[in-house]
Amino acid sequence: MSGANGSGTQRPDYVVDDKERGVFRVNRESMTDPAVYHRELRKVFAESWLYLGHDSEIAGEGDYVRRTVGGKSMIFVRSRDGEVRAFHNACPHRGAIVCRQDAGTAKAFQCFYHAWTFDTQGALVGIPGKEAYADGCFEKADRSLTPVPRLDNYRGLWFMSFKPDIMSLSDWLAGAKEYIDILYDQSPTGSMRVVSGSHKYSMRANWKLLVENSVDGYHGMPTHQTYFDYVIGAGGLGAGGKKLHGRGYSLGNGHAVIEYWSPWGRPVARWAPQMGDAAKPEIEATKRDLQERLGTDRAERISEWNRNMIIYPNLVINDIMAATIRTINPVAADMMEIDAWAIAPVEEQGDRLETRLQNFLEFLGPGGFATPDDVEALESCQMGFNAGGEQFNDISRGMLREPQMDDELQMRTWWRQWAAQMSGVEVTDWDDAPPPENVENAPPGWTMPQPA
Template identity: 55%
Template sequence: MTVTDDPTTQLPTPHGPFVEDDREAHSFRVHRSTMTSPEIHAMELERVFAHSWLYVGHESEIRKKGDYVRRPVGGRQVFMVRGRSGQVNVFHNTCTHRGAMVCRAERGNAKIFSCFYHAWSFNTDGELVGIPDRQAYGDDLDFGKLGLRPAAKVDSYRGFVFLSYDPDIVPLVDYLAGATEYLDLVVDAVEDAEIISGTNEYAINANWKLLAENSIDGYHAVSTHDTYFKYLVALGTDLAGGVQGTAKALGNGHAVLEYTAPWGRPVAKWEPLFGEGAREEIGRLRAELVAKHGEERASRMTDVNRNLLIYPNLVINDIMAVTVRTFMPVSADRMEITAWELAPSQEQPQLRQRRLDSFLTFLGPGGFATPDDIEALESCQQGFHSGGVEWNDISRGMARTPEANDEEQMRAFWRRWNEQMIGEAR
């Protein structure tokens, strides 16, 4: 198939080409059909989401035996539960009898999950433990073969639990590659990290890959979030130095945007927004990190922000607060987003309040950043359907060492996506 720049040319079929990557010419283009095609969306569920490690949740969400959370992961309903011996289990949320979901609530604590349809019952290790009118099945019924089905692979790193539907996928730590360095920075800066109860949940009428790009895009910050920068200036924050940093590919599609920024961090970097009463307390917290991790590592934890993308759809924004965010494709032009806040489990109330305020003020659904980003992504999606232009250009920074407002991190995502989409087809 040949694709030209003729505006009358139809978008390519799901066989590609999807990405044109010419490093010698410093050119990187992505075809817009990747954002609009229902066929490509269906292929992604099979070739990307079925063959990657996907974030399920955090171990702190199920601290006690029997604690569980239910959520969709990669287009499939699953639930995560702390088993009888304390292990973390992740099961497909479907009864082995006739298919109904056995975990019906979003979260809770249970010893038994009973299917409401025909009342088959399973324990927290997935074992079938009860069938009404057992005698109707005769003596040959094998309970051991009728337990809940676990995800093909389940593993965790520093409390972050992942699953894969691919039984042959590489070990999680190998998959995470260079992302482990940045996960370590996040976790080491938070004493006994826990996910705070409660979530931000919303939807965007745009393709999920647009949010993967946006989450690690330093180029849009000044123009798109102008209101937030004006707000900081009004509160006395000095923005003269701007945002300085680097973008880096971390392997397997993961990438990070790491940068120093003039705004503060509510735990260990004071700014006028937090008030004079917080200056001494924040200084003490910073000193504790220095004593524990040394000046260099503590400075990286407190003075440097990072937007970490773990391919394909987990973002950890270690900025004003530590936000953990996933985005699940619903269709080619709609996604659902869930965001949680990570914090020290024994955090003092006033620190917790400041952290949550920072979490909501910038990245909350009604905050400074998220409405701006939603408008931008939905505008892109509408623009794609306008026609006349076939390709997105993601070449910025190819001719130099990548900077914070370049696009190397997006190219890392797209190269891995393209490998999976085209490689699996061959």
């Protein structure tokens, strides 16, 4: 497999990365071979920081959610002492799961098989017929729930890692932290919450295809033409003669973002006709508040500019016509499961929140303009891989120029980290872009993101 700098081969070349010629290709076997999927679980998911959940989902003591992370069932809980913890969802006795609901509030978790009971701090507190075990057979502390080796958060976004000696979460997030901060600046108090409920769905395609798709500006117009026609018809796209523009950025450690201007509405502070006249005064008042609080440049960046970001390996944060968190979980070489949540400022309630959620459903929801198109496109790709013929996907677009929003720098950034983890070759440079020259493709007040 080629390293991120195009050198060093230990396994078959799944990634061809030639920066001098401007050629970047990915072997389609990386998305069809079950052996690659199993290696990803060991080398990518077992050795990365992985998104687990948000503070607001476990706001009270005893609140929990059950999550699948890296193919493993996990319990994410705020214990009775107020501390946030994460445990493997497996009874130390005989292995049955001890948390059987997706979310709730609990004083304890009890295995339904033999009724061993654990408190919210993971300690074993109850064994039916304990007298049947010989003295010294085991200590309760040794049979408690197994915590994850590493658990940390950035601004209420909680991540876990199965790797005890992994770098700190702050170092791992690198330049992605700036874009999380931009999202959180929507709130006057800098606080966001995940709105109750989620969009769960599956797709008969390799999980890496949706990673690519989530930061792929090139597919937008041809695949989602219906949405663009709808926005144009509502008086949005092309208003004032302005067109979509922006560019992609590498943020280090495989993370990447496209940041771009678009004329569609943004619930934070950009009104559009499809939101209705009643929403306009409050949205415009919010924009004035942003300007007073953060300055003109920062306010315009938050209200007018969109961001699609991938945090390696499988977390997507979209700050577009709605703000969403999405995790992409591999199930097999040709199957993935997706969880998506709307995220909003904690202060947002009533009609403003309804407008935000309507924007979420309109484009990214199960019956929205985007999701059904993307499912069909990616399942079509998987079918095409199985049809044979061409061996490589091409991801070379814009490789020898300053990247535009419909170029593929952000995908190459992600694939370089993937190739490095899968083969053990160190990444020396995630980026391949020349210094920025076209200031129109950058938001106001922009400075080059620092990848590390």
